[in-house]
Amino acid sequence: MRTGVVAVLLLCTAGARAQDVTVEELMRAQDDALRGASSTGTMTMRVKTARWERSLTMQSWSEGTEKTLVRILAPAKEKGTATLKVEGNIWNYLPKVDRTIKVPGSMMGGSWMGSHFTNDDLVREARYSEDFTCAFVEKPDGKTRDHWVIDCTPRPNAPVVWGRVRLAIRAVDKLADRIDYLDEKGARVRTLVFSEFTTLGGRKLARMMRMVPADKPDEFTEVHQDDLAFDVKLPADTFTLQALKK
Amino acid sequence: MEAVGRCVTAAAARSRVTTGGMQAAGRWWLAATLLLAPAPARAVDLWTSSHGGAEAGGDVKTFLVGVRPRPHPLLPSEPSGRAALDLRLKLSAHVGEWLRVSLHPNLVATAGAGGGLGGLAASARVGDPPEGVSLSRNLLESSAVRVRLRLDRAAVTLHLPHVDLTAGRQPVSFGATFFFTPMDIVAPFTPLVVDREYKPGVDALRGDVYIGTSTTVTAVAAYAGGWDLEGLVFAARAGTTLGVFDVGFFAAEARAEQVLGVDVAGELLGTAVRAEATVTVPVDREKSFLRGALGLDRRFESGLTLMGELYVQTFGAASADRYLEQARDPRYARGEAWALGRYYAAVSAGYELLPVLNTAVAVIANLGDPSLAVGPSLTWSVSDEAVVVAGLYTPVGAPPDREPTGDPARPVRLRSEFGTMPQSAFLQMKAYF
Helix, strand or coil, X not given: CHHHHHHHHHHCCCCCCCCCCCHHHHHHHHHHCCCXXXXXXXXXXXXXXXXXXXXXXXXXXXXXXXXXXXXXXXXXXXXXXXXXXECCEEEEEECCCCEEEECCHHHCCCECCCXXXXXXXXXXXXXXXXXXEEEEEECCCCCCCCEEEEEEEEXXXXXXXXXXXXXXXXXXXXXXXXXXXXXXXXXXXXXXXXXXXXXXXXXXXXXXXXXXXXXXXXXXXEEEEEEEEECCCCCCCCCCHHHHHC | CHHHCCCHHHHHHHCCCCHXXXXXXXXXXXXHHHHHCCCCCCCEEEEEECCEEEEEEEEEEEEEEEEECCCCCCCCCCCEEEEEEEEEEEEEEEECCCEEEEEEEEEEEEECCCCCCCCXXXXXXXXXXXXXXXXXXXXXXXXXXXXXXXXXXXEEEEEECCEXXXXXXXXCXXXXXXXXXXXXXXXXCCCCEXXXXXXXXXXXXXXEEEECCCEEEEEEEEECCCCCHHHEEEEEEEEEEECCEEEEEEEEEECCEEEEEEEEEEEECCEEEEEEEEEEECCCCCCCEEEEEEEEEEECCCCCEEEEEEXXXXXXXXXXXXXXXXXXXXXXXXXXXXXXXXXXXXXXXEEEEECCEEEEEEEEEECCCCEEEEEEEEEEEEECCEEEEEEEEEEECCCCCCCCXXXXXXXXXXXXXXXXXXXXXXXXXXXXX
8 A cells, every 4th residue: 555655646646738638648647657757755644533543654765666665654663664565576574573574465455554545555556548448427628627537447357446446637737636436336435535736846746645435434544745756866776675674 | 390491380380479469460560551651652863964863762561461370289279470561762873874773772670470471371572582792680689570671682784785784682583484483593482472573682693685676695693592502593594586485595503403494485376375494403413303384374355364374393292291301402491492292283363343453363273282272362552652452372272180290300291282371361551652
């Protein structure tokens, strides 16, 4: 999920140039925003439910969607715990016992760190342009409608657990500000809302995203991008077990 | 009874306090916990600059462990209890990305008898490894209370391109399995240790060489009780990733014994697979033995996580009536081994009741006796920085014979390993700053 958070935030920086784009171009542009881009940043995640609240601060380094290193900065209980993802391999480092643990993808299901994101969000690398069939539901008309609304249905055998994904993309800057995740019966399961659009790391993006489960609308998980830099030159050993343990 | 070393009968006898003493330990734990509850949970940046920084953090833990022996004429009859307050300060400083210094002083106060609950009863934390350089001091020692200061970490790490060098007191872990860890020969945990999230450091020199993403070569020289060959451990592991599997090869000269091993971690048919095995050639070159563990983990859509391990150690006793002799093997006194038999299995089922409330049940079985220990537990994440854990271990298995043998070397005939174990319950509070 941590890499998923990074990926989703990067996704929100996508911006197609042309006004009259096809759905394929729009979705490919969003996918391409992830490819090859290196970034580093700090983010804070806040989980709120009716009975409790938690927060987590993380530092991340990424290169495209294939390589990510995330280190927890706070709370103190988790501080120093780090996750390295390189292509299909994931390792966790537990500094208190000096142990590097290989984490198989099959163990990554369920909620991540008690949040409304799942570990599946972290490890899946679905691409809209390859793993979904997308179609416009609405287009901006320059008057009352100021979003593209796009429905994306997973292709057979795509690594996607949703029945359908609906994106609302702002006409003003081609940034998604809402993604609804629906089950196979078409019922909304959760909604990801983006806000605080600003320029960060030289790109316009949503600084905040909030995941709200449909069955518990009073609960949410927010991820706030504290700082972010793109196209940074990362040391060659950034995505190695040596860096994981630093 | 002292002769049986880490056998539970002796452990319980060493730590025996009266029922009143157990209540006193409980009151002591409660007082310590209440005193700690309002403690601020903030790490402190001691120094920050473009060249480096220094910070202080730590944790405070309180433990209450109660032990109730099985009714038996030859075992201690009184319940016993122990409370502990464990305060750890974590100081670290770094210069750029290339030098890091860690210092973790640890103050432990225990109420109850002087010895540990060790053996087959639940114990709060793993025993302190031997120190090549004495960095511990008993600040107070009486029949009721003991206060000990120890440096759990005192290490300097030099980060060079592709190489890390660490000197000093540091944690050392080898292997891929969780319950049974044959490759973790320096200072292993036992499954009955309540607090396994922090490993006390050993005095060691360590070098790690990194090639590419996940190919590593690690070499460690660690103090293990003496400055001669029989008191040192020299270990090396080379590991890499092959497809979706991490594979490692291990070789060690440990306390003058030669150890060769292999470990594997990966995924097969949607199931996590972990395995490690070692062959040990003893000093006398006779009776080489195998220790091997195979673990499978699976997480289900419902949130249920199952972990299972099978373990074999060919140096274990072939039958229960040999356990007392087996317990005299110095490997048990050193904490290098804890299981007395040959064939074991362990299963753990974990389920998230709420994001802040987790329940788990662990079962550790001696397949030879047969006997087992069942350990349910509940973990409540009170806040970002505080956790409360409660649990117990219940034995299932044949208790020792009720009649004494009359043999001083074997005063009681054991009929199963975990059937000898007392019931134990624990309550732990952890706060981090």
